[in-house]
Amino acid sequence: MDAQLLQWLSVNLRWFHLVTGAAWIGASFYFNWLNNNIRPAGGDDPDPAVKGEVFAIHGGAFYRVSKYEGAPARLPAILHWFKWEAYFTWITGFLLLGTTYWYDAAAMMVDPAVRALSSGAAIGVGAASLLGGWLLYDGLCRSPIGQRPTLLAGIGSALLVAGTCALFEVLAPRAAAMHVGAMLGTIMAANVLFVIIPGQRAMVDAMVAGRAPPLGAGAAGALRSLHNNYLTLPVLLVMVSNHYPAAWSGDWGWLIVLALCVCGVLVRHGFNLRGQGRSRPFVVSWIGAGGLCLVALATLRPGPAASESGAPPVSTTQAQAIIATRCMPCHATEPTLPGFVAPPKGLALEDRATILANHEKIASQVEARVMPLGNLTGMTDEERAVIVAWARGL
Ligand code: HEC
Incomplete structure (x- = not known):
């Protein structure tokens, strides 16, 4: 597809996704607030x-x-439902995942240093994570374990850890992180489609037929709604951190993503406790926010300055030569790699001044192995080390 058309499609999808997501989460927060107050x-x-x-x-x-507490004696003439926000958030999210990751799986989902998957296999893993995550979670909720909240939370968390590790074992780290978020988002939307709305429909249908509404269906929906409430902040955090390699790259990328999820849950829990009128509820939120700072500190990678490492300093001319062969096929005013019509993110790494001005960004992308995209230009580990040493030595 024409690269420019793909960009417009992506911008519009992102906008649509954000708007529907804000509407969904807004409604979810509002009803949660109502319940607590x-x-x-x-x-x-x-x-x-x-x-x-x-x-x-x-x-x-x-x-x-x-x-x-139960249902009103008579159904009102107009009853508002809240479902399209959830459905459209998922549909636009799925299309974004498809156009950004699956459509260009070789570049966006495969990192040969992690595993040399074919594009088809990478897409298969991504699809399996969305479908498998939902089936496992839903099966757990419907099993006797679903009646025991603490056990359910324990087993659910263990499965999330296993799923996250598995994704980071096979996919490029950035794609793995995004699929963790997409898997949780899919569970949330499927909860609405397969449990919450059908339960509500059963209640309304019974009332229309003059029968007592099956309140158990409502209770099952309320439980899934509560799960969704706890998942909102982790999913948002994982989604917005996708452009920042610090949040998912390196040997411990899987653990950073999981830590972000835990922090998101804690912040949400603090707000829920506050709504219930518990004393000093924000302590929990602060622990969550403090946890985020700890994660950030733990992932800082200062590295030795070039002069301390004993190796001779790397000159900008040396770095520029590597950038010319490994980055400029895409990052040039007129890219030479097929499919690229303009420098990605407007970043043309052609002249010395631009390279120097962007040295931090260049080093972080190269060190995190995000760039060159899909390593399509075959950058070696030695070249990566040279680029990082050059940037640190400046
Ligand atoms: C195959 C094409 C390609 C190659 C080769 C490539 N890049 Fe990129 N680069 C991209 C694309 C596409 C994006 C935009 C990614 C996105 O939307 O997150 C990008 C984005 C970037 C960004 C901005 C990241 C951000 O989110 O702000 C930096 C910095 C960067 N690349 C550096 C490099 C460096 C350094 C090299 C060489 C070592 C390189 N790139 C090689 C395609 C490429």
């Missing part, structure tokens, strides 16, 4: 089925929202 109605409500209500002020108006 509903207080007993105070006896002045004529409807005995109303178990609690919440007053709020927003946008210059007062609001009063009531919550039913």
